[in-house]
Amino acid sequence: MRINKINITNYRQFRNFKINFNKKNNLDLNIIIGRNGTGKTNLLNAINWCLYNDEPHLSIPSQQMPLLNVKSIKEPLNKDEISAIVEIWVEDEDRVYIFRRKANYRDNRNELIPTQKTNILEVEIHNIKDDGNTDIRILSGEESKEFIERFIPKNIRDFYFFDGERLNKYFEESIGQNIRNAIFIISQIDLLEKVENKIDSFLRELTKQAGKYNVKIEEKQNNLNEVKDNIKNTEIEIEDSKKKISEAKEIIRKCIDELNKFPDVEKLEEDRNELKKELIVDRKHFNEKIKEKEELLFEYGIILMLLPAIIESVNIIDYKREKKEIPPNVNKNLLEDIIKNNFCSVCKRPLNETAKIEVINLLNDIKLSSEIGNQLLLIEHPLKQFKDKVNNFKKKRDKITEEVEYFKNNINENEKKIANIDSKLIGYNTEKIKKYANTRKTFEQTHDYNLKVLGILTNRKEEYIKKKKSLEFEINEELGKAEKSEKIRKGIVFFNKALSVITEAKENIMNKTREEIENETRNNFFSFIWKKETFRDVDIDENYAVNLIHSLGYECLGSTGAAEKQLLALSFTLAIHKISGFSAPILIDTPVGRISDENRKNFGKVFSEISDNKQVVLLFTPDEYSENISSILNKKASNMYETKLSEDELETKLEVL
Amino acid sequence: MRNTKISNRILRTIEECSKDDKVIANFLKELIIEETFHDKYWRWKDTYIKELERRFNDWSNKDENK
Numbered sequence: 001m002r003i004n005k006i007n008i009t010n011y012r013q014f015r016n017f018k019i020n021f022n023k024k025n026n027l028d029l030n031i032i033i034g035r036n037g038t039g040k041t042n043l044l045n046a047i048n049w050c051l052y053n054d055e056p057h058l059s060i061p062s063q064q065m066p067l068l069n070v071k072s073i074k075e076p077l078n079k080d081e082i083s084a085i086v087e088i089w090v091e092d093e094d095r096v097y098i099f100r101r102k103a104n105y106r107d108n109r110n111e112l113i114p115t116q117k118t119n120i121l122e123v124e125i126h127n128i129k130d131d132g133n134t135d136i137r138i139l140s141g142e143e144s145k146e147f148i149e150r151f152i153p154k155n156i157r158d159f160y161f162f163d164g165e166r167l168n169k170y171f172e173e174s175i176g177q178n179i180r181n182a183i184f185i186i187s188q189i190d191l192l193e194k195v196e197n198k199i200d201s202f203l204r205e206l207t208k209q210a211g212k213y214n215v216k217i218e219e220k221q222n223n224l225n226e227v228k229d230n231i232k233n234t235e236i237e238i239e240d241s242k243k244k245i246s247e248a249k250e251i252i253r254k255c256i257d258e259l260n261k262f263p264d265v266e267k268l269e270e271d272r273n274e275l276k277k278e279l280i281v282d283r284k285h286f287n288e289k290i291k292e293k294e295e296l297l298f299e300y301g302i303i304l305m306l307l308p309a310i311i312e313s314v315n316i317i318d319y320k321r322e323k324k325e326i327p328p329n330v331n332k333n334l335l336e337d338i339i340k341n342n343f344c345s346v347c348k349r350p351l352n353e354t355a356k357i358e359v360i361n362l363l364n365d366i367k368l369s370s371e372i373g374n375q376l377l378l379i380e381h382p383l384k385q386f387k388d389k390v391n392n393f394k395k396k397r398d399k400i401t402e403e404v405e406y407f408k409n410n411i412n413e414n415e416k417k418i419a420n421i422d423s424k425l426i427g428y429n430t431e432k433i434k435k436y437a438n439t440r441k442t443f444e445q446t447h448d449y450n451l452k453v454l455g456i457l458t459n460r461k462e463e464y465i466k467k468k469k470s471l472e473f474e475i476n477e478e479l480g481k482a483e484k485s486e487k488i489r490k491g492i493v494f495f496n497k498a499l500s501v502i503t504e505a506k507e508n509i510m511n512k513t514r515e516e517i518e519n520e521t522r523n524n525f526f527s528f529i530w531k532k533e534t535f536r537d538v539d540i541d542e543n544y545a546v547n548l549i550h551s552l553g554y555e556c557l558g559s560t561g562a563a564e565k566q567l568l569a570l571s572f573t574l575a576i577h578k579i580s581g582f583s584a585p586i587l588i589d590t591p592v593g594r595i596s597d598e599n600r601k602n603f604g605k606v607f608s609e610i611s612d613n614k615q616v617v618l619l620f621t622p623d624e625y626s627e628n629i630s631s632i633l634n635k636k637a638s639n640m641y642e643t644k645l646s647e648d649e650l651e652t653k654l655e656v657l
Numbered sequence: 658m659r660n661t662k663i664s665n666r667i668l669r670t671i672e673e674c675s676k677d678d679k680v681i682a683n684f685l686k687e688l689i690i691e692e693t694f695h696d697k698y699w700r701w702k703d704t705y706i707k708e709l710e711r712r713f714n715d716w717s718n719k720d721e722n723k
Contacts (some may be wrong), residue, residue, distance in 0.1 A: 150693070188664050188693075195688045198701055490717050494709070498681050505674040505685075509666060 001092035001583050002028065002615040009085040010069040011049070012042045012062065015651045019043075019641065021617065027638040029611035031657075032619045034643030037061075039652035040619040041589050043643075044161055050086035050101040052154045053119065057163060057589065067116075068105050071650045081106060081117065092583075098124040099148065123147050152584075156182045159573055160584040162591075179544040183576060187513050192506040196499065200228070203495040210479055210488045217478045224471040227464050234461045241454040246543040248447035255440035257558040262433055272421045279414045286407035293400045300393045303386050310383050317380045326373040335363040472496060513579055514542060520575035521546070521568075528567055528609070530602045538568070546572055563599040567606065574610065585615035592624050600624075604632030611636055663689055680716040684708055 003021050008014035017039075021030045034040045042062060045055040049067075066073070068084050083104050090097040104118045123144045127135040139147050148154075159182060184190055204225060211218025303310070320326045338344050338359050342351045351359065479489035518540040525538050535556075537549040548568060550556040557565070570586075577584060591607070592600045610616055618633075625633075634640070640657035668686055675682035691704050 188667050191663070191689050191692045192667065194692050195685065198688075198705060202702075202705060491709070491713070494681070494713060494716060497678065498685055501671065501674045501678075501681055502685055505667070505670045508674065509670050512666075512670075 001090055002585050003617070004089040004091050004096070006043070006046065006089070007085070007087040008046050010072040010082060011046055011084045011086050012065065012067060012069060013039050013645070013650065013652045014042070014046065015069050015071055017652060017654060019654060021615065021639055024638040027611070027636055028615045029608065029633065029636045030615070030617040030639045030641075031625075031633060031637045032617070032641045032643060033622055033625050033657070034619070036621060038643040038645050040621075040643055041163075042652075043619065044163075044587065044589055046086045047088060047161065047587075048157070050088050050099055050121075051148055051152060052157070053101065053121070067103065069651070071648075094128045096124075096126040096128070097151070098122075098126070100124070121145060121148070153185050156186050158182075159186070159576055160586055162569075162573075162586065162588040179546075183513060183517070183544065186576065187509060187579070189506055189509055189513075192502055192509070196502045196506065199495055199499045199502065203492065203499060206488060206491050206495065207475065210475075210492065213488075214478050214481065217475055220471055220475045220478065224468065224475065227468045227471060231461060231464045231468065234457055234464060238454065238457045238461065241450045241457060242543050244450045245447055245454065246541075246545050248443040248450065249545055251443045252440055252447065253555075253558040255436045255443070258436045259433065259440070260559050268421050268424060272418060275414045275418050275421070279411060279418070282407050282410040282414065286404060286411060289400055289404045289407060293397070293404060296393065296396055296400060300390070303390060304393070306386070307390055310386050313376075313379065314383050314387060317376050317383070320373070320376060326376055330362065332363065335359055339363065514540060514544070516579045517544075517572070517575045520578055521572045524571035524574050525568055528571060528602075528606045529564070530599070531564070535564075538571075562594045563596065563603070566595065567603075570606065570610070574614075577614070583614070585617060586610065587617040587619070589619045590621065590624060591618050592629060593621070597626065597628055600626060600628040601632065604629040608632055608636045663693055678716075680712050684712050684716075 002023075005018065005020045005022075008017040010016075019032075021028075032040060032043070041057050041059065044057050045062075048057070049055050055062075055067075068082065072082050081104050083102050085100065085102045088099045090099065100122045102118075102120050102122075103116050104120075106115050106117050120140065121144045123139040125135075125137045125139070127137070129135060152160075184193075204221075207217065207221040207224070211221055317326070334345070338346075338351065339356065342356065343349070344351055344355070344359075476489065476493065479486075479492065518538065521540065522538040526532070526535075529535065534551055535548055536551045536553065539547040539549055539555075541547070546557070546568065547555045548557040548560055548564070557568070560568075573586070592603050595603055607616055607618060620629075642655045642657050644653050644655060645651065646653055663686075667689060671685050671689070672682050675685070687708050688705065691701075691708075695701070
């Protein structure tokens with residue numbers, strides 16, 4: 001199916017606006033270009049308002065404005081009422097559907113904004129018959145709403161009306177469960193479920209009747225009902241677990257996504273901790289060495305101060321030794337006694353004059369007393385020891401100085417590294433980092449816990465199913481015993497069979513649909529993607545959580561760029577359309593607003609390819625519609641329009657390009 | 658956009674799962690079609706009974722012969 005045209009009257013900035021999306025030469029790519037504020041997004045709002053009576057893409061300035069066109073309020077009218085009307089023409093095989101919403105306003109000129117009086121939705125169904133004639137059926141009131149709900153259910157509109165700005169967040173916003181529910185509806189599995197529930201309710205009623213003929217039947221039926229309820233409750237719990245697993249996976253992925261925005265926080269934190277440890281050890285060693293150096297200086301301080309005197313003393317001793325003054329060969333005191341007593345105590349005779357003069361001269365020649373000479377001999381060794389020690393001091397001092405320098409350099413270097421890491425981390429919100437890391441940890445636990453719960457519940461459900469089958473068999477046997485209840489027995493068998501067929505069909509369709517959507521998404525993605533080698537696979541689990549697998553084997557959706565995410569969202573949507581038989585156009589507002597210039601060319605090719613099989617409506621800003629993309633899409637465009645504001649800026653005008 | 662017609666997949670799967678039991682298959686297909694054209698509130702019991710009565714004897718005889 002495709003949108004043929006949209007007519008808008010007095011809705012927001014559309015005074016009298018008509019846009020056609022006619023196919024041309026079998027091309028069905030429609031391009032609308034318009035500056036911000038010229039009404040592109042409000043065109044999407046007009047469609048939503050017409051079908052669902054809401055405006056999900058309304059900008060803040062538009063929220064301040066009335067729904068009714070401002071110009072229409074200002075201009076004098078001859079009528080009592082003014083109306084805002086949006087009409088969407090949709091063609092589908094041999095039928096044309098006209099969806100029309102009309103809001104009537106009482107034209108009270110005293111009010112700034114007229115009051116909405118009525119809001120009416122109508123659906124016109126034009127059935128073109130073989131003879132060329134057309135049957136027309138008009139639905140209104142609840143009937144028209146119900147028709148839309150069946151034809152284009154509101155909760156699946158996200159699968160055909162896109163806001164390109166949000167496409168790369170598609171998997172965050174439409175997490176598995178929402179997608180699963182939507183697929184449930186568009187694949188019509190909900191219809192099977194309705195029939196299933198009604199047959200079950202019939203069955204319960206029928207078995208209750210059978211209980212009148214046999215008390216045992218009633219008893220067993222009560223047990224059976226209980227088991228059935230248990231199965232349903234277990235299924236709800238299973239769904240709940242699956243939902244929690246899905247949500248946990250999504251939150252873990254978001255946390256990784258957020259943490260990836262920081263410079264490898266975990267690694268930096270680890271490095272920082274290691275550096276901190278090293279710093280503590282180095283500081284300890286540095287302080288020890290400084291203390292050692294101080295002790296050394298203290299120990300050698302006096303010696304160092306006396307060193308010149310020591311050296312001189314040693315030199316004197318050496319000199320004296322050289323002059324043979326030491327050790328002393330003549331005792332000075334002895335000579336003094338000889339002169340004093342005038343008697344030589346060595347040769348035991350008195351001194352004559354000549355001898356006396358000789359002894360006096362000898363005494364004069366002796367400069368050092370033998371006592372001093374002996375003392376010099378006594379201190380010579382310790383002095384030389386001190387001198388040697390000073391030589392050792394230098395070695396020791398140099399060694400310690402070298403060690404101190406080593407630790408000092410280590411400390412400086414580690415401090416610099418830590419400061420560098422800190423500057424990186426401080427640039428980010430470390431509390432935020434901690435929060436994401438903790439959240440990730442918590443949800444990893446939630447994920448693992450619920451996986452276990454899911455296993456337990458699945459086993460429990462299987463047990464209940466066995467019990468159910470056994471009870472059904474027992475009831476059937478009891479029914480067989482009572483002739484009067486034969487018809488009821490057959491009815492129960494009939495409904496039981498119908499129920500098992502529909503349950504099996506439902507499960508088959510659900511499984512097949514998921515598998516086919518997975519295959520189709522994979523095929524679409526790998527046929528569109530320009531980086532063929534980067535990714536290995538696309539995986540969709542039973543809760544419709546979509547994962548992109550990197551060529552190295554890890555899940556990488558969280559860390560994938562906006563362009564690839566957007567492409568995956570498109571691939572997934574197209575797969576849903578195809579597999580569910582949900583034939584819808586795709587409308588995308590600002591489709592490449594967040595896509596880098598180099599990838600716009602790739603997206604141009606993708607949109608062009610999609611438009612070969614379905615109607616595509618793209619709403620670009622002029623900047624967005626750059627040469628890279630326009631050179632590709634211009635060739636395939638069936639219609640090209642530009643939205644412009646009138647001179648008074650109150651009305652959107654459409655120009656054909 | 659959703660087609661008011663029943664998707665072929667649904668009808669095909671019902672037939673597959675019914676195996677050779679055409680009465681059950683047709684009964685279910687009919688109910689599914691009925692569900693398509695009605696919303697939340699409708700007198701579904703009457704329709705279900707009518708469909709059951711329409712097919713039950715036929716099925717019942719076959720069932721007896723099995």
